[in-house]
Amino acid sequence: MCEANAYIVDEKGDNTLVMEAVDLVEPEEDGVKLISIFGEQKFLKAKIHSLSLVDHKIFLKSDG
Amino acid sequence: MCEANAYIVDEKGDNTLVMEAVDLVEPEEDGVKLISIFGEQKFLKAKIHSLSLVDHKIFLKSDG
Numbered sequence: 200m201c202e203a204n205a206y207i208v209d210e211k212g213d214n215t216l217v218m219e220a221v222d223l224v225e226p227e228e229d230g231v232k233l234i235s236i237f238g239e240q241k242f243l244k245a246k247i248h249s250l251s252l253v254d255h256k257i258f259l260k261s262d263g
Numbered sequence: 264m265c266e267a268n269a270y271i272v273d274e275k276g277d278n279t280l281v282m283e284a285v286d287l288v289e290p291e292e293d294g295v296k297l298i299s300i301f302g303e304q305k306f307l308k309a310k311i312h313s314l315s316l317v318d319h320k321i322f323l324k325s326d327g
Contacts, residue, residue, distance in 0.1 A: 201265035201316050224314035236317060247311055250288035250321075252265050253300060257314075 202236045205257040208248050214258070217243060221257060231259060266300045269321040272312050278322070281307065285321060295323060 205221045206214035218241050223234040230244040245259040269285045270278035282305050287298040294308040309323040 201267075201319055203265075203316055222315065222317045224311075224316070226311055226313070247288075247290055249290070250314070251286065252267055252288070252316070253286045255265055 200236065201252070201255070203250075203252065203255040203257045205233055205259060207243070207245060208258050208260055217241065217259070224257060230262065233257075264300065265316070265319070267314075267316065267319040267321045269297055269323060271307070271309060272322050272324050281305070281323070288321060294326065297321075 202220040202222050204216055205218045207217050208214055218233050218235060220235045221233050222236045225232040230242055233241045244262045248258040248260040250257055266284040266286050268280055269282045271281050272278055282297050282299060284299045285297050286300045289296040294306055297305045308326045312322040312324040314321055
């Protein structure tokens with residue numbers, strides 16, 4: 200399974216885990232929707248900073 | 264390995280494969296940079312439409 204963990208990257212470059220086992224990622228106008236392999240949904244006021252798929256990592260940056 | 268294939272989604276909803284075995288995805292101001300597990304780089308004037316990680320798929324939408 201190729202789900203990934205999603206992290207918020209802050210200005211200092213530190214990462215905070217916001218969701219594990221993310222399957223679907225849908226950028227929307229004012230944020231990003233994450234849906235895990237368990238069907239859990241989370242909406243964050245953030246944008247995609249980068250993806251590192253082989254490492255199973257999604258990096259987000261907060262909009263706020 | 265959890266690399267993914269990247270597709271451009273057009274207005275009709277059709278998908279065109281633009282890169283296989285993508286590892287790194289970096290959205291930039293005017294497009295998105297894709298880097299494959301082989302180190303191949305591609306820059307596209309596109310945005311991330313959505314990700315389906317368990318299906319190994321990255322969907323992009325063209326900016327132009």
